[in-house]
Amino acid sequence: MVEAFVLIQTEVGRAEVIAKQLAGLTGVVSAEYVTGPYDVVVRVTANSLDELKSTVVPSVQQVAGITRTLTCPIADGARP
Template sequence: MVEAFVLIQTEVGRAEVVAKQLAGLPGVLSSEYVTGPYDVVVRAGAESLAELRATVVPSVQQVSGITRTLTCPIAEAAQP
């Protein structure tokens, strides 16, 4: 499985609503409303990088209220 963090900026006042909408999408493993330069951080996963790019990321980007995204594929997950 390939995973990525998607850093999301939203319209003013929409971050909490957007985070809740994103949480229900296929491929979204977690969706958090945060503070800082980004408003929402999503952890997404798919069977391949191609699938992540073709299906998961576009579905995230289509949610109303999102103004900008930055997708950061996880190179290697740290093991506890």
């Protein structure tokens, strides 16, 4: 399994609505709207890096109102 955080900037005032839309997508583990330089942080998972790049991240990027994304694959899979 491959996991990543996707940091998302949205159109003004759309963060909460977009986070709720993203939460229902395949591969999305969690979606939260936040404050700071990014508006939404999404944790995604896929079976492989190829699937992450070709399927999961593009489905996130296609949601209306998203203006920019930054995908950060998780390098350390350590769990508490």
